[in-house]
Amino acid sequence: MSEAPEATAVQTPAPAAVAGRRGRRAADVGTLVQRAREGDARSVARLISLVEDASPALREVAAALTPHTGHAQVVGLTGSPGVGKSTTTTALVRGLRAEGKRVGVLAVDPSSPFSGGALLGDRVRMQDHAGDSGVYIRSMASRGHLGGLAWATPQALRVLDAAGCDVVLVETVGVGQSELEIASLADTTLVLVAPGMGDGIQAAKAGILEVADVFVVNKADRDGADQTVRDLRYMLSLGGRHSEAGAWRPPICKTVAARDTDNGIDEVLATIGKHRSWLESSGEGQRRRTERAAREIEAIALAAIRGRMGDVHGSAALGALAEAVVAGVSDPFRAADELLAQL
């Protein structure tokens, strides 16, 4: 033995223990990934917790999972509150299970600080599938997480993908910006509308028309359903990306998804399958996956930079820069240059 390892040992105390912890963690992660791939729901849940909480094992988990990903079709469901997202999700799960597919469900609530294994209150009916090992259901909160949806959701999607899910349904609870974020994460985006809710116009306003791959007119037994379909057709006829040659033209499906009826769900499932084929044949699937990975890389890099700024913040450096701005002897842009020079 030379003295070099000794010197290293002084710089990083207790190297054996560190190596031991690393070794144990690696074994744990490897075992968890193996078990998750064999269909063990507890291991899937544990892996999601590890990546969602940005635990120290996060990087290791991501590295272990990535080679096993790329199979799942991520299907995002968006639409105004009350349009029937939960019942539609439940009906889609039933249909996919009937086809023997393995299914993941992520219910994302951007307004809630609560997360984890607990089901959302109005999702109790999903417990139909609680004993079914082919379904993983997870509710997640994005508020308070580093970078919100952009950070936590892709991590959980990777776990469900590696665990062998054929389809992962991502449903957002609530409204606004997060709907568009979900669309950016999905291979296939379902936009749900209901008759008489003015959803068509809302959708156009929010930019949802542009991100829709499939329209689902739910509650189609209500008055005005046909008018809603006509409104959507008219809006689609106005152009946008759907009018380009070789483009996917979003089909409009009519459903009546309720507790005991799944009318129209088979057609939605068939359309989702067609969209998957189109994604593969057109190259659009590869393009979306790459775009998604790029966004995720950016989000991780930004979180790392924020962390470093936090360190500067903790030190006196940023405080001194801020005081100079308040005193009027500097301005925030000059100060930002100096901050960046220190990172």
Add this chain to the structure above:
Amino acid sequence: MSEAPEATAVQTPAPAAVAGRRGRRAADVGTLVQRAREGDARSVARLISLVEDASPALREVAAALTPHTGHAQVVGLTGSPGVGKSTTTTALVRGLRAEGKRVGVLAVDPSSPFSGGALLGDRVRMQDHAGDSGVYIRSMASRGHLGGLAWATPQALRVLDAAGCDVVLVETVGVGQSELEIASLADTTLVLVAPGMGDGIQAAKAGILEVADVFVVNKADRDGADQTVRDLRYMLSLGGRHSEAGAWRPPICKTVAARDTDNGIDEVLATIGKHRSWLESSGEGQRRRTERAAREIEAIALAAIRGRMGDVHGSAALGALAEAVVAGVSDPFRAADELLAQL
């Protein structure tokens, strides 16, 4: 003449023209700032547009404004929709104008992509003050801006401060996270509640209790107003930062602010004045201004980093990293490390 300037001229084409543009812009900005300080509303509006749109002159404008800032008291108004934020803002403007104060109003709509000089629909009554040179009213959209509220609002506040406003009222349209952001920008945060809306509990939930400097129970002629005051008193008695020695204990004012009545507004104005004195005497004002400057510096630095990532994005670098992740030969954390190494 040596040959070196010639060589430089080749690298940066038309240096004379660049210098000319710079010279002209500098003169423009200087003149605009001078006119704004003299009370010219058009110059104020032009400066806000320059900083809000992140125009090339942005840095120059910030540098020219900063030495003239530090006078205005920034008063944030938050509260649930329907609580009467607009009418209260209008009543406060009337009261401040009656005292001969110069007033700025920023109405921030985080959900709207529209911005600029146009007044929000429900703010037409503010046109009472449209011909009054002592009031600047501006509606801003934060959606779509670099970093949202964190970016655009401090810039506009700086303009109004340098323009000699004694008080700037910042009112947010809508709900959620943006309310807390407004509080972080303000010297004095007014939390508006109304009887019978369960606002007290909402406020506690949203963390608004912790950020309130003054509570305003609006619509105090309604049933339940006294109960609302008692609820707030009880919640304040439970502790938090207000219970520390030397701390400011948020007063609770009752108002009936409507189109033609300003009952209680005088008391609110007096309380705002008292809070200003406390901010100065306690050192809390300086602390908040410094904290605010630190946040702004961070937001600008992050926007700069995002811009650089955008450049990498435009190039093939991020694309190649993303493709490696999709192919399963890298993972997003390793890719983020490589991206950061390239910045």
